[in-house]
Amino acid sequence: MTSSDPVFTANLITGRTIEQGVAIEGWKDKQEYIDAAGFVHIDPSEFKTLNVWPGSSVTVKSDFGEVIVRAIKSPYGPHPGIVFIPMGPWANQVVGTDTDTTGMPSYKGIIVTITPAPGKKVLGAIALIKMTTQGGVEA
Amino acid sequence: MRTVTDVVCPFCGTLCDDLEVDIDDAEKICETRNACIIGDNKFMTAQAPDRHLHPRIRRGGELVECTMDEAINKSAEILVNAKHPLLYGWSSTHCEAQEAGMALAEGVGGTMDNTSVCCHGPSVLAIQTVGIPSCTLGEIINRADTVLYWGCNPVNAHPRHMSRYSLYKRGFFTERGKSDRTEIVVDVRKTETAKNADIFIQPEQGRDYELMNALRVALRGEPLPESVAGISRADIEKVAQTMKDSRFGIIFFGMGLTMTRGKHRNIDIAISLTQDLNTYTKFLIMAMRGHYNVAGADQVSQWECGFPYAVDFARGFPRYNPGETSATDILARKEADAALIIAADPGAHFPIDMVRTLASIPMIAIDPHVTPTTEIASVYIPSAIVGIEEAGSAYRMDNVPIRMRKVVEPPEGVLTDKEIIDRIHRRVMELQGLEVPEVTAVKEPAEASAFDGILQRST
Ligand code: SF4
Numbered sequence: 169m170t171s172s173d174p175v176f177t178a179n180l181i182t183g184r185t186i187e188q189g190v191a192i193e194g195w196k197d198k199q200e201y202i203d204a205a206g207f208v209h210i211d212p213s214e215f216k217t218l219n220v221w222p223g224s225s226v227t228v229k230s231d232f233g234e235v236i237v238r239a240i241k242s243p244y245g246p247h248p249g250i251v252f253i254p255m256g257p258w259a260n261q262v263v264g265t266d267t268d269t270t271g272m273p274s275y276k277g278i279i280v281t282i283t284p285a286p287g288k289k290v291l292g293a294i295a296l297i298k299m300t301t302q303g304g305v306e307a
Numbered sequence: 308m309r310t311v312t313d314v315v316c317p318f319c320g321t322l323c324d325d326l327e328v329d330i331d332d333a334e335k336i337c338e339t340r341n342a343c344i345i346g347d348n349k350f351m352t353a354q355a356p357d358r359h360l361h362p363r364i365r366r367g368g369e370l371v372e373c374t375m376d377e378a379i380n381k382s383a384e385i386l387v388n389a390k391h392p393l394l395y396g397w398s399s400t401h402c403e404a405q406e407a408g409m410a411l412a413e414g415v416g417g418t419m420d421n422t423s424v425c426c427h428g429p430s431v432l433a434i435q436t437v438g439i440p441s442c443t444l445g446e447i448i449n450r451a452d453t454v455l456y457w458g459c460n461p462v463n464a465h466p467r468h469m470s471r472y473s474l475y476k477r478g479f480f481t482e483r484g485k486s487d488r489t490e491i492v493v494d495v496r497k498t499e500t501a502k503n504a505d506i507f508i509q510p511e512q513g514r515d516y517e518l519m520n521a522l523r524v525a526l527r528g529e530p531l532p533e534s535v536a537g538i539s540r541a542d543i544e545k546v547a548q549t550m551k552d553s554r555f556g557i558i559f560f561g562m563g564l565t566m567t568r569g570k571h572r573n574i575d576i577a578i579s580l581t582q583d584l585n586t587y588t589k590f591l592i593m594a595m596r597g598h599y600n601v602a603g604a605d606q607v608s609q610w611e612c613g614f615p616y617a618v619d620f621a622r623g624f625p626r627y628n629p630g631e632t633s634a635t636d637i638l639a640r641k642e643a644d645a646a647l648i649i650a651a652d653p654g655a656h657f658p659i660d661m662v663r664t665l666a667s668i669p670m671i672a673i674d675p676h677v678t679p680t681t682e683i684a685s686v687y688i689p690s691a692i693v694g695i696e697e698a699g700s701a702y703r704m705d706n707v708p709i710r711m712r713k714v715v716e717p718p719e720g721v722l723t724d725k726e727i728i729d730r731i732h733r734r735v736m737e738l739q740g741l742e743v744p745e746v747t748a749v750k751e752p753a754e755a756s757a758f759d760g761i762l763q764r765s766t
Contacts, residue, residue: 179512181495183562184464184597189345193318194352194676196655233659244496250512252496256655257679263658268570270432271424271617271633273658275566277513297654297679301666306365307381307685 175283176218178210178251180228181276182259192256197294205256206290208282209242211249218282225285228253228262230278233300235261236288251282257293261300308332314339315711316346317399317694320596320704321465321472326350328714336695336715343466352676353695353715359677360718363687370687375720378688379727382647382671383734385685389645389669391621392417395634396651396673398598401699401711404724405600405607408649411732413612413620414739418643420634421604422597422651423616428629429565430594431605431615433574440581442557442591443705444471449478450589453553455491457577458515458563459595462499465704468595473559474503480555489549493518494563506546510536513568519576522547523583556590562597596704598651599694603702638664646670647731649690649724654679673727690724691717697724 191204208228210218218239220226226239228251235258242252253259255275262280267273291299314326328350329338339350362378363370373381386392394412397405398421405421412419423431433439447454454473461468469475474485481487492504495512510518514536521535525547531540550556558581564573577592584590596602605615612618614627617634630636634653637643638661645668648654654662655678665683672684681687691697696717702708717723722730729746736743 181512182566184460186344186463186466189318189464189466190348192652192655193345193349194355194358196652196676196678197682242496244498244501247496247509250495257659260655260657260662261659265635265639265658265660267630267633267635267639269630269636270570271428271629271635272565272570273425273635273661274568275425275562277568293655293679294677294682297662297666297683300659301663301683303368304365304370304666304683305669305685306368307385307669 175281176214177279177281179249180230180251180253180262180278180280182253182255182263185254188254188256197292201293202290205254206258207238207240207253209240209244209252211245211247212241213246213248215241218284220284225288225290226282227285227288228280228282230262230280232264233261236285236290238290251280257296311712311714313712314714315694315701315709316342316349317599317692317701317711318346318349319465319599320602321468322599322701322703322709323467323471324709330715334715345466350695353692359689360721362689365685370682370684375722378686379730379734381686382688382731383738385645385669385671386415386417386647386731387735387738389415391643392645392647393420393634393637393643394418394647395420395653396422396649397604398422398601398651399693400650400724401600401693401697401701402603402607403699404728405604406611407725407728407732409608409611411728411735414732414735416621416623418619418621418632418634418637419608420617421608422601423605424629424633424635425656426562426597426601427565427594428616428633429571430574432571432629433578437575437578439578440585440591441593441705443707444473444703447473447557448476448481450480450555451557452481452487453489453491453550453556455493455550455556455558456500457493457558457560458567459559459561460494460498460500461595464561464597465595489553491546491549506549508538508542508546510538515564515567515573516569516576519580523580526551526583550584550590551587553588556584556588558592559595560592561595593705600701602704602706603700606702606706635661644668648680649673652678652680654683673724688727689721690727691721693724
């Protein structure tokens with residue numbers, strides 16, 4: 169990100185899609201899962217503000233972390249100000265741990281900033297988890 | 308070639324029980340009928356040639372293959388040596404494995420929690436507060452003339468729900484299917500479910516509580532402000548009147564309410580709205596349960612110890628206090644010193660800081676497939692796929708229990724979830740110096756085998 173890049177602030181919700189449902193059965197280590205859940209839906213009217221082409225990489229950042237995903241035109245607009253990432257390891261990089269003492273994390277309603285990430289690759293689910301954790305301990 | 312009929316789909320809480328699966332002479336699943344694309348893929352990937360079939364254990368930073376005995380022994384040691392083990396998941400398996408899990412959790416003084424904690428846990432909290440007027444999906448087929456989907460998207464998450472139960476299906480008093488029903492959708496995006504709707508309401512995100520309160524006011528005919536949660540007074544009154552005018556209405560609700568600000572309070576007021584509606588007509592409400600047997604996990608936990616999820620056995624008796632004894636909070640506070648994860652994938656579905664805790668403690672992962680959780684585990688034991696390679700009981704989203712069928716044998720050497728949990732438990736008891744009871748073979752009920760005979764046909 170450079171200082172001239174526009175900073176686009178949005179309200180992130182995460183949730184299910186049918187493609188994500190298909191990919192989680194046996195394909196979590198495959199490209200299908202990246203295609204199904206490694207993106208962010210943004211309202212078509214907001215791509216200009218964001219200054220990226222649909223399909224290119226962006227960094228989504230919250231108070232809790234950040235992740236590289238592809239920016240896709242939302243087919244469910246208009247919903248300006250709201251962005252959507254399918255539930256999965258990409259979305260959960262930016263979800264916080266506070267459950268408001270209910271047990272339930274706030275998977276919807278997360279304030280994020282989105283900036284262009286030209287040339288950055290969307291990692292696979294397993295590579296992403298290994299990179300952002302210590303990768304498991306010996307028994 | 309043989310065809311197994313009346314197969315139950317082990318994916319979502321709709322638990323469709325009308326699938327047909329063709330199996331060739333080499334015992335390979337070659338086709339399914341009636342399933343949606345997700346259910347079909349679950350069956351078609353079950354026998355993928357790259358499926359991992361051997362237990363693995365972490366050595367030198369890598370997961371390397373080991374024997375089943377070694378994996379079971381190491382898993383038992385991890386649990387016995389832990390002060391506060393977490394046993395989490397349990398929703399994509401059958402009630403029999405869940406029951407074995409309860410016994411293991413009690414035996415090791417651990418916390419037993421299922422995926423309700425990050426789906427309808429808030430709904431459970433609300434139901435415990437205000438009760439719930441609900442019904443079975445059969446009632447919906449035959450009677451519902453107003454169907455409201457609030458914060459749920461069945462076209463994507465429960466693909467056959469609308470055609471099998473809630474919208475298109477023709478019933479006794481709903482002979483024309485969808486034409487006899489009014490569909491209302493409340494969502495912050497115009498989802499595929501919303502695109503179908505007779506009335507679509509798009510409130511501001513996180514303001515469902517206010518909108519439901521406004522509907523309660525409108526029902527009573529009291530004055531409302533110009534707009535609430537971004538929805539005009541006219542639209543609120545229109546929805547309230549449509550609900551009031553129905554003969555039999557149902558609210559289906561999903562994560563749009565439970566995961567959003569307000570959480571259990573959103574469900575609390577949704578139920579209260581439903582109760583208010585019963586002053587004028589018949590109205591009911593139902594949670595759209597996600598995993599095919601998450602409802603069963605709650606049931607089993609309840610009948611075993613009185614509480615549906617987030618149960619802590621550390622003091623030798625069950626304690627239930629979501630927010631404190633929930634898997635999410637335990638991981639967020641880094642209180643667990645070991646974990647057993649089965650039939651769920653918190654590595655993919657928990658916030659990353661909780662996953663970091665999981666990756667920093669000895670963790671056993673049991674799953675038929677490789678997932679982000681299995682790849683950060685200390686011990687990974689692949690398991691048979693319940694509902695495909697193993698029969699068992701599961702509860703549909705309306706809490707109707709359904710017997711799932713076995714269509715093929717599991718790969719050689721791959722154990723079922725229940726066998727794995729039982730073997731770990733027996734080894735735990737040995738390590739604890741307890742007397743290990745004799746193994747008694749569990750037989751399928753006689754009527755089930757007779758039933759199986761009827762439901763198989765050769766082609
Ligand atoms: S709707 Fe759910 S239970 Fe029915 S076939 Fe699809 S995934 Fe399976």
